[in-house]
Amino acid sequence: MIPQDHPRAESLHTREMLVDGFRRKLVVAEGLIAHGRGEAYDYLIGERTSAVAKKAIRAAAAALLLPDKRAVLSVNGNAAALCPKEIVELSGITGAAIEVNLFYRTEEREYAIKAELERHGARNVLGVGPRASAKIPELSSERRRVDPDGIFAADTVFVPLEDGDRTEALARMGKTVITVDLNPLSRTARAAHVTIVDNLVRAMPALVHEAQALKGRDEKSLKKIVSAFDNEKNLAQSLKKIRGGI
Ligand code: PTJ
Numbered sequence: 001m002i003p004q005d006h007p008r009a010e011s012l013h014t015r016e017m018l019v020d021g022f023r024r025k026l027v028v029a030e031g032l033i034a035h036g037r038g039e040a041y042d043y044l045i046g047e048r049t050s051a052v053a054k055k056a057i058r059a060a061a062a063a064l065l066l067p068d069k070r071a072v073l074s075v076n077g078n079a080a081a082l083c084p085k086e087i088v089e090l091s092g093i094t095g096a097a098i099e100v101n102l103f104y105r106t107e108e109r110e111y112a113i114k115a116e117l118e119r120h121g122a123r124n125v126l127g128v129g130p131r132a133s134a135k136i137p138e139l140s141s142e143r144r145r146v147d148p149d150g151i152f153a154a155d156t157v158f159v160p161l162e163d164g165d166r167t168e169a170l171a172r173m174g175k176t177v178i179t180v181d182l183n184p185l186s187r188t189a190r191a192a193h194v195t196i197v198d199n200l201v202r203a204m205p206a207l208v209h210e211a212q213a214l215k216g217r218d219e220k221s222l223k224k225i226v227s228a229f230d231n232e233k234n235l236a237q238s239l240k241k242i243r244g245g246i
Contacts (some may be wrong), residue, residue: 011039011047014082014201021081025112028104031078034161041182042199044242049206052237053198059229060158060178060194061210062222064094069155069176071096072126076103079160079200080113084120086204091122093211096158099127099150103163105142126150139169159188160200167191180204184238195231197238 002012018035021027049057064071073087073096080087080100091098100113107129114125126147134152136144143166146152157170160180164187170177171191179192180203189195196203214222 027077038182056196062225071156072154074101083204162188
């Protein structure tokens, strides 16, 4: 049991969610290690959603709401363990489809993650089992297998906690890529069009909130928010914050 008044209660609680996800076969052991790396960066950014991250969250929400673009939320084990409720909520607000896409792919995990998302209200989860019949070109990892009606056909793909290879491959396919990554130096962070440098457990509720706030805006004003966002500049500001400059 984590005492409520423990100074690091929140961080310890997040670890518990991942360990629980590991026991339920949603998360891989490597996902626990990946989280540890994320924690180190989170410590450096002050374990709060920065003003810089808020800008990226706004751009991400606007991009997911664009009416003429097909959006898909890609879900891996860590995301399924940390924020299944918010993924389903974000899908409901933006109309984006939900697709399971795993680096360490096994059918057992795919179905377990699908069931977890359905338990939180998701319907028609893409990318599971034989549905992942299309391939992302020039990508050798298991992440290349995607749903022809989902990521393959999408204009915009949201890929929290991603590996750089797929982000680059998706960008080469002409898709707009949005990610959440606490490491502003990662290949994913640099290759994506919108990188939210924040912990997924804080970024997702904020993204849901922002999408709700922007819903109903006309296309022109959403496009303006997206095109005013400069990912390179935003990442430089996050790095500056880590170095103690803000
Ligand atoms: O479920 P699977 O099989 O698809 O595997 C998922 C993992 C996460 C294991 C896989 O994608 C992986 O190995 O990821 P990487 O390459 O280690 O990248 C994870 C990135 O996410 C790193 O840059 C971390 O700093 C960052 N990260 C980790 N935890 C969080 C995070 N960013 C935001 N919020 C977090 N909670």
